[in-house]
Amino acid sequence: MPPSLIHLDPGPQPHAASHHDLVWAFSGWACREGCRLHAADLRVGDARFPAHTGAIRLDAETAQLRHGLAPAVLDCGFWGVAVLPAGGSWHSLQPVMLLEWSDGTWEEWPARAFAGPGPSPGAIVDTSADRKPAEDIPLVAIAMATYQPDPPLFQAQIASIRNQTHGRWICLIEDDGSDDAHWAVITAAIAGDERFLARRNTTNLGFYHNFERALTRVPAEAAFVALADQDDRWAPEKLSVLVGVLAGRPDAMLAFSNMTVVDRNGRLLSETFWPGLDSRHDSLDALLMANVVTGCACLFRASLLQLALPFPALGRLAYHDHWIACCATVAGGIAYEPRSLAGYVQHGGNSLGYRRRPGLRLASRIAACLLLSPAIALAGQLAMVRRRLAQPLKLLVSLPDTELVCRTAFAETLRRRATLDDDGRRAVSTFAPGPRIGLRLLAALLRPDRRGKAFRGVAARLFTGRVIAHLMSLLARLRPLPAARRSVTGERGHAG
Known part of the structure; x- marks a missing residue:
């Protein structure tokens, strides 16, 4: 079997809390020569949490080329949300990523371990x-x-x-x-x-x-x-x-x-x-x-x-x-x-800088990107274009997926911790874990009630990112995969 590469996005150890369920957003990418990632699940004990697959990960290209995988497989990303009940014994278990490949084979990879329960220096303590x-x-x-x-x-x-x-x-x-x-x-x-x-x-x-x-x-x-x-x-x-x-x-x-x-x-x-x-x-x-x-x-x-x-x-x-x-x-x-x-x-070191809101100019740019999404997705198949337009492609394709992970985790946490009214239930349903999140974004964008230009601008940007990423993934799957080479360096390796 050819070697696999897997990258789990960094973050601190998930920490158990006695009074709330743990909502844990996990993400990363995985690839293997001659195969595509078909499915990915996070397993904690007997519980399994399916991940979205086929996400475009532009950051994976450098690692893949470094390991001799060319041309790079971009639609290798996955992300999901795991929910573990408060007071359970799961904190002593080792989480495992289960990867299913297009050739029908499975692999298991250790995921980030949980921090221990109870107070410790810097741990979460409810007072x-x-x-x-x-x-x-x-x-x-x-x-x-x-x-x-x-x-x-x-x-x-x-x-x-x-x-x-x-x-x-x-x-x-x-x-x-x-x-x-x-x-x-x-x-x-x-x-x-x-x-x-x-x-x-x-x-x-x-x-x-x-x-x-x-x-x-x-x-x-x-x-x-x-x-x-x-x-x-x-x-x-x-x-x-x-x-x-x-x-x-x-x-x-x-x-x-x-x-x-x-x-x-x-x-x-x-x-x-x-x-x-x-x-x-x-x-x-x-x-x-x-x-x-x-x-x-x-x-x-x-x-x-x-x-x-x-x-x-x-x-x-x-x-x-x-x-x-x-x-x-x-x-x-x-x-x-x-x-x-x-x-x-406002200075160069801010984590998030101030920008004047451009109003119609921003709306016109989002609309233009949506109309041009087939051309953008097609151009994104070319390595030269990805190198020259790395930052715009990151903003158009990669950042929306990251924002969706955050909003999905926020929505699921609120659904479990709070009593929600109709507005709250509608809000969390837009970002509920599961398929068709692009269609739910479009439905939210087209709802006639007033929620402000910022709402519609963000919804349009996230939806546009999903459209471009989906088209890039479809185009990538039309391209035949290179035949797997015999591995001489081992079966598996961490990409980061």
């Missing part, structure tokens, strides 16, 4: 049941995630937190494995102020899971939680205004404000981060598709952590603020404060 009543001045716990912070920007952010008019807060800094020089910048900036509590991870988790770890440190006496980036600047009244917004809206679980956009020197680039706020924030259907809640501009009730933690087990391209906003929507609702209470600093 919501022990939360104490807030005092007259409620405590705000600020969860800040850092990694290799820019010294002047970090110092400015720390100063803006110290200048808050709300008098009772603590700042929980979770550093994601910065080097010693940057860790020294962090400790020097907060030296002598006991309200700042910093901790450094031994391994890099990515900002999604780093924020998750920071949130596990929120003390029981905290009434509210704010999220802080390492390089923004808060208005002095930010916390006090948002606390007041939630005090006036006892039904709402989260409040967020507008922001200005500034450069690293504080020069104003835009009066608003959300020109027109063109998407609804009071509907899970709209918010799950297109998030408008920016983490550094929000404040939420600490009791929301009971629903939000642990985060769905995802890779590095999920967003913590998107997940928390979805939880807040189903738990009670979201309030919006139109005043700008923070300055979003």
Whole structure:
């Protein structure tokens, strides 16, 4: 049998929680000379979770060519969602990927092992049941995630937190494995102020899971939680205004404000981060598709952590603020404060930069890509085109699949943890695990109810990506596979 290559996308070990089912999104790619991947399942004990197969993985080409597999097989990707019940004994089992090839043979590969149950350093611990009543001045716990912070920007952010008019807060800094020089910048900036509590991870988790770890440190006496980036600047009244917004809206679980956009020197680039706020924030259907809640501009009730933690087990391209906003929507609702209470600093190191919303121009580009999808898919079969247009193809084809994995995991987690109304059930049904997700995206896009331009823009972009990927996969399958060569290096190998 010719050698197989398999790549499982990286991520931290899925961690068991005693009070919630574990929702684990898994993905990767697999190929073997002379065969196509026919099916892929994740097996945990007796439970099996089928994966979508045939996903286009442009990132697989380099590894395949390095291992002598030419021409590269691009439709070799798979992704799926596993759901494991709370309190089960599955955490002691070794997950296994089962691969079925087009020649009828099967292979088994070990997947990422589970983290052990129960508390451990940095593990997820639910403290919501022990939360104490807030005092007259409620405590705000600020969860800040850092990694290799820019010294002047970090110092400015720390100063803006110290200048808050709300008098009772603590700042929980979770550093994601910065080097010693940057860790020294962090400790020097907060030296002598006991309200700042910093901790450094031994391994890099990515900002999604780093924020998750920071949130596990929120003390029981905290009434509210704010999220802080390492390089923004808060208005002095930010916390006090948002606390007041939630005090006036006892039904709402989260409040967020507008922001200005500034450069690293504080020069104003835009009066608003959300020109027109063109998407609804009071509907899970709209918010799950297109998030408008920016983490550094929000404040939420600490009791929301009971629903939000642990985060769905995802890779590095999920967003913590998107997940928390979805939880807040189903738990009670979201309030919006139109005043700008923070300055979003636009610079080259941002995880997600600000861009002006181009409106009709964006819509016209998406429509053009959809109309040209057969030509794009055909051109994508050529290695020269893939090399020259690597970034556009990644945005058109690879990124939509990654976003669908995240939204599917969010939807499945909410379905299992929360009581959903009709809007919520409709939202999660769009991203339910299973086939025909492209048709469900199209149905959501064509529904006549108002959910904002951002919703329709994201839905159109995801649908266009699915169409192009499907056409690329069909064209790839029309091309005959090269005959398998006799292996002299062994049966199997990890590609990464």
